[in-house]
Amino acid sequence: MVAMAAISRATGQMNISSSQHNSIRNGPRMTQSAGLTKFADSNQLRIPSKCLRPRRARLIRGPSGPTNAVLATDKPAPAPPFLETNGSGRRVMIIGGDGYCGWATALHLSARGYAVSIVDNLCRRTFDLQLGLDTLTPIASAHARVKRWGEISGKHIDLQVGDICDFEFFSEAFNAFQPDAVVHFGEQRSAPYSMIDRNRAVFTQHNNVIGTINVLFAIKEFKPDCHLVKLGTMGEYGTPNIDIEEGYITITHNGRTDTLPYPKQGGSFYHLSKVHDSHNIHFACRAWKIAATDLNQGVVYGVATEETTADPLLINRYDYDGIFGTALNRFVVQAAVGHPLTVYGKGGQTRGYLDIRDTVQCIQLAIDNPAPNGEMRVYNQFTEQFSVNELAAIIQREGAKLGLDVTVKNVPNPRVEAEEHYYNAKRTKLVDLGLQPHFLSDNLVDSLLNFAIQYKDRIDLDLIKPAVDWRKTPVTSGTMKAAVAEK
Numbered sequence: 001m002v003a004m005a006a007i008s009r010a011t012g013q014m015n016i017s018s019s020q021h022n023s024i025r026n027g028p029r030m031t032q033s034a035g036l037t038k039f040a041d042s043n044q045l046r047i048p049s050k051c052l053r054p055r056r057a058r059l060i061r062g063p064s065g066p067t068n069a070v071l072a073t074d075k076p077a078p079a080p081p082f083l084e085t086n087g088s089g090r091r092v093m094i095i096g097g098d099g100y101c102g103w104a105t106a107l108h109l110s111a112r113g114y115a116v117s118i119v120d121n122l123c124r125r126t127f128d129l130q131l132g133l134d135t136l137t138p139i140a141s142a143h144a145r146v147k148r149w150g151e152i153s154g155k156h157i158d159l160q161v162g163d164i165c166d167f168e169f170f171s172e173a174f175n176a177f178q179p180d181a182v183v184h185f186g187e188q189r190s191a192p193y194s195m196i197d198r199n200r201a202v203f204t205q206h207n208n209v210i211g212t213i214n215v216l217f218a219i220k221e222f223k224p225d226c227h228l229v230k231l232g233t234m235g236e237y238g239t240p241n242i243d244i245e246e247g248y249i250t251i252t253h254n255g256r257t258d259t260l261p262y263p264k265q266g267g268s269f270y271h272l273s274k275v276h277d278s279h280n281i282h283f284a285c286r287a288w289k290i291a292a293t294d295l296n297q298g299v300v301y302g303v304a305t306e307e308t309t310a311d312p313l314l315i316n317r318y319d320y321d322g323i324f325g326t327a328l329n330r331f332v333v334q335a336a337v338g339h340p341l342t343v344y345g346k347g348g349q350t351r352g353y354l355d356i357r358d359t360v361q362c363i364q365l366a367i368d369n370p371a372p373n374g375e376m377r378v379y380n381q382f383t384e385q386f387s388v389n390e391l392a393a394i395i396q397r398e399g400a401k402l403g404l405d406v407t408v409k410n411v412p413n414p415r416v417e418a419e420e421h422y423y424n425a426k427r428t429k430l431v432d433l434g435l436q437p438h439f440l441s442d443n444l445v446d447s448l449l450n451f452a453i454q455y456k457d458r459i460d461l462d463l464i465k466p467a468v469d470w471r472k473t474p475v476t477s478g479t480m481k482a483a484v485a486e487k
Ligand SMILES: O=c1ccn([C@@H]2O[C@H](COP(=O)(O)OP(=O)(O)O[C@H]3O[C@H](CS(=O)(=O)O)[C@@H](O)[C@H](O)[C@H]3O)[C@@H](O)[C@H]2O)c(=O)[nH]1
Pocket: 189, 190, 191, 192, 232, 233, 234, 235, 236, 271, 297, 298, 299, 300, 324, 325, 326, 327, 328, 330, 342, 343, 344, 345, 347, 349, 350, 351, 352, 388, 415, 417
C-alpha cells in the first residue's frame, strides 16, 4: 500500500508518517516505499497578486561580465522573462525534477509556458544525509522551491513526492497529470556511488532499470502517445578506438549490412544501468510503438540558469564531493580553497561536456521535436570535448587571473578507465534541431570561480578527496567517511 504524506494547507509543510521516517533512516530502500505528496490542485499555490509583483535582486557579476551571474542576496527577486514557445501549454512530467539538471529544466520549461509536474522521491537529498555530503549551495526544500517559484512567476509547478519504482504511486501520479511528454532524470546518477559497495551497486541498477520499466509500462498502458525523453549518458559508449555515432552504427559484416545500436561499454554499474535502460526502451519502442528520445548526455558543468538565479530559494545544487561532484565543478571548488586539482591518473581521459544552460535547451528541443511512435531516437548531448588535463589547465589559467595559486596533482586513479585514448564523438543532431551552445568560456570559468569563492565557508575539505576505489567495491556496506579514511 502506498504510504501517504500529507501537506498542510496552512503551512505548506509536509507531514511525514513514522513509517516514512523509518524508511528514510534505512537508506536507499526508503525509496521503495516513499509516499505520495501531492498538491491537489493548482489553487493551492495561488497567492495574493501583490506577491506576484516582480522584485529586484542584486546580481554579483564576475570580473569579466554577467555571464552565468550569481544571485547572492535574499533581497527581492526579479521575475524571469516568460517566453511563450511552440511547446507552450504542453504537459511535461519531470521525473527527478528536484535534482541538479531536473530542477533547472523544470523552471526553464515552466517559464516558457509548459505545464510542469515534478515527480521525485527526494533520494538525492537522502544520499547526502547518509554519506555526510552537502551541496556547496544552500538549497531550499523541494516544497519551498516550487512555492517560491509560484510566488515570483505566477506559474504553478505540480510536485508529487514518491518513488517511480512503486508502480501504484507512479501510475496514480501519471494518470492524475496526463503528460504529453515525460522527461526522465529520476535515476541514481553517480558512477562512484554505484561502486561504493554491493548494496549501492544493486540499488543503482534496481532503481534505474525498474524505474524506467515502470515509466514504459505507464506510457503503454495509459497514454501511448506520450513521448519519453530519457536521460542516458555518453558513458554508455565507453572509449572505443573508433568514432562514436549518435546511437546507431551501420555495419557491413560478411557482405551484409545493417544499422544497429552502437556497441556499449559502460565503465561503472551506474553507466551500465543506462545501457540496460537503452536496451529496454529500444525494445518497448519496437514492441509497443512507444515514442522515445534517449539523450546521451556528457558531463554537465555550471550551476546558474536564468531561472535558478532569480531568487535565493530557487538556487540549484552544486556538488563538489568525491562521489557526486563532477570533474569541472570539482576543479573550480578545489581552486577556490587552494586544494590541488585532483587529476585522476594520467589525465588523458576525454569526455563530452556541456553547460547546464545547454542541458535545459536540449530537453526543450527534444520535447518540441518528438520521435515518431515506434522509434527510439538517440542524440549525443554535449557541446565540447576535453581531457581532464585540458580542464585542469583551463582552471589553472583562469584561477591565476583571479590571483589564485592553482596547483595540479596527478592522484592514483580510483577508477578503472583508459587514461590515454582516442575519442571523437558525433554531436550534430541537437545542433540541427537548433541548439545554440554556450561553449566553456573564460567568462563562465571566472563566474564559477567567484561563485565557489562566495560559498567557500561551506566547503568541507574532507569531501574533496576521491572516495571510491573501483578495484575494491566491497560486499559489506561502506560509508563515505570510511572510504576516505582508507586512502
Ligand atoms: O576529481 C576528478 C573527478 C573526475 N575525474 C575524471 O573525470 C572524468 C569524468 O568524471 P566525472 O566524475 O566528471 O563524470 P562521470 O563519473 O563520468 O559521471 C558524470 O558524467 C556522466 C556523463 S559521461 O561522463 O558518461 O559522459 C553522467 O552520466 C553522470 O551522471 C555524471 O555524474 C573521469 O575520467 C574521471 O576519472 C578526475 O580526473 N578527477
